[in-house]
Amino acid sequence: MHELRTGLACFLLLNILAGMVRVIRGPTLTDRFIVAQLFGTTGVGVLVLLAADAGRDALRDVALVFALLAPVTVVAFVRFAVGNEANGASAASDEEPRP
Amino acid sequence: MSPLELLSAAFLLAGAAFCLAGTVGVLRFPDVYCRLHALTKVDNLGLGLVVAGLALQSASWATALKLFLVWLFVLISSAFTCQLIARAALRRGAVPSGGRREP
Amino acid sequence: MGSWFRAGAWKSAVARVVFVSVAWWALCDGDPKSFTFGLPVVLTVSVVSFLLSPPRGYGWRLTEVLRFAGFFLAGSVHGGFDVARRALAPSLPISPVFVRYRMRLPQGAPQTVFRITLSLMPGTLNADVLGDELVVHSLVDRGEGIHHELENLEWRVSRLFGLGIPPPEPAHA
Numbered sequence: 001m002h003e004l005r006t007g008l009a010c011f012l013l014l015n016i017l018a019g020m021v022r023v024i025r026g027p028t029l030t031d032r033f034i035v036a037q038l039f040g041t042t043g044v045g046v047l048v049l050l051a052a053d054a055g056r057d058a059l060r061d062v063a064l065v066f067a068l069l070a071p072v073t074v075v076a077f078v079r080f081a082v083g084n085e086a087n088g089a090s091a092a093s094d095e096e097p098r099p
Numbered sequence: 100m101s102p103l104e105l106l107s108a109a110f111l112l113a114g115a116a117f118c119l120a121g122t123v124g125v126l127r128f129p130d131v132y133c134r135l136h137a138l139t140k141v142d143n144l145g146l147g148l149v150v151a152g153l154a155l156q157s158a159s160w161a162t163a164l165k166l167f168l169v170w171l172f173v174l175i176s177s178a179f180t181c182q183l184i185a186r187a188a189l190r191r192g193a194v195p196s197g198g199r200r201e202p
Numbered sequence: 203m204g205s206w207f208r209a210g211a212w213k214s215a216v217a218r219v220v221f222v223s224v225a226w227w228a229l230c231d232g233d234p235k236s237f238t239f240g241l242p243v244v245l246t247v248s249v250v251s252f253l254l255s256p257p258r259g260y261g262w263r264l265t266e267v268l269r270f271a272g273f274f275l276a277g278s279v280h281g282g283f284d285v286a287r288r289a290l291a292p293s294l295p296i297s298p299v300f301v302r303y304r305m306r307l308p309q310g311a312p313q314t315v316f317r318i319t320l321s322l323m324p325g326t327l328n329a330d331v332l333g334d335e336l337v338v339h340s341l342v343d344r345g346e347g348i349h350h351e352l353e354n355l356e357w358r359v360s361r362l363f364g365l366g367i368p369p370p371e372p373a374h375a
Contacts, residue, residue: 001156004108008115008149015122022125022134030131030188034138037177037184038125041142042118044173045149048166049111052153057231060165064229067172074180078187117286124289132339133298136285136327143322144282161232168228174278178318185329185339 002053009049012042033077040070103155110152117145131188139181143174214257219248258311263364270362274319281324285341299343300329303336303352306367307360316359323355 019035019042026032044063051059100108124137150170154163222244230236288296307313317328320338326348330337340348360367 001104001108004111005153008111011115012118015118018122019125028131028188028191030184030191031134034131034134034184035125037138037180038122038142041121041138041146041173041177044169045114045118045146048150048153048169052156057162060162060169063169064165064172067169067176070173071176071180074176074183078183081187082190117282120286120289124285127289127294128296130298132327132329133296133341136325136339136341137289139321139327140278140281140285140324141289144279144286159232161228161230164224164228165231168225174322175318178321181321182317182328182330185327186331189330189337 005049005052009046012046012049016042029081033081036073036077037070040066040073107152107155110148110155114145114148114150114152117141117148119145121145132185135181135185139177143170143177146170146173211257213262215248215252217262218251219244222247222251262362266362266364270358273358274322277319277324278322281322284324288341296341297343299340299348301338301340301348303338303349305334305336305356307356307365309334312359312363312365315362316356319359320352320355323351326351 016039019038023032023035044066047059047063047066050056051063118141121137121141124141125134128134128137147170150166154166157163157166223240226236226240226244230240288294305313305316307316317331317336320326320336321328325341325344327339327341328336329339338348338352357367
């Protein structure tokens with residue numbers, strides 16, 4: 001079972017690596033950013049897989065922190081991205097309906 | 100291997116397969132909105148299956164529940180954040196593929 | 203207690219304390235010693251949750267919550283399968299489309315639950331909110347089918363909150 005879990009953790013890491021292709025290709029900033037979401041979910045998967053080994057219980061807490069911090073990065077990105085529109089609109093315009 | 104271990108291994112393998120499908124979706128789908136579908140639905144199901152497989156192996160009920168809580172947090176946060184990202188993409192004017200755009 | 207502390211609020215208080223206690227128990231891997239520290243934490247978190255989000259008197263019923271949880275779980279598994287199949291199929295069978303949908307649910311928790319669940323259901327993703335109107339992205343253009351599915355989901359959410367929204371017309375397909 002240990003081998004299976006470690007193997008799958010490596011497989012998930014390869015998935016993350018494959019996600020880098022999307023970061024390179026883009027084309028928009030949002031396309032690049034959503035790979036961070038992929039990292040978040042897959043990273044949590046890697047951590048819980050590794051945490052199942054004896055003596056590594058603390059990794060499960062790391063996974064929990066990963067899961068809780070992921071939305072913070074998204075909120076930061078959205079404030080940044082929408083606040084930097086070409087027309088120079090401020091982040092406050094977020095709440096107004098689109099033209 | 101006991102039947103429980105076999106079941107657990109099946110869950111883990113299925114979970115990894117869905118994670119792969121999610122990555123393939125992110126790479127193949129034509130625009131950012133479609134890619135979000137792959138992220139929110141497929142990856143969360145993959146993680147859910149991995150968590151279920153590990154919960155079957157876990158030493159105590161509390162640990163199994165903790166794994167489930169981790170999954171629940173990821174699930175809720177990604178359901179929220181995919182809306183934020185989609186909205187940000189719309190407002191930044193990311194062009195959807197397929198051309199039809201009602202709003 | 204203030205007048206807002208109605209009979210329904212007690213039910214909500216018990217539910218929150220039980221939820222926070224179970225979460226603490228799980229976070230500490232079931233160590234019984236952790237509750238010497240955990241008891242004040244549980245009480246503080248419960249009180250803070252009451253201050254930040256006082257109970258609004260929705261008629262939660264455990265049977266409805268379980269029924270909805272089952273529906274949600276089945277839907278998200280189906281959603282995951284569906285999108286995974288489309289991502290892996292060589293022909294990439296998708297026809298993305300945006301649709302608008304006017305919500306009949308009241309603002310607040312009911313609309314939030316609706317928007318979260320619809321993002322995990324097969325094929326639909328909430329992209330924007332303009333007042334009571336949603337902009338929904340669907341991976342596959344199924345015409346009226348999307349609308350019908352959203353109505354069905356909205357009806358299920360309304361039942362969860364004990365609100366009276368009429369069920370959708372039987373499918374004409």
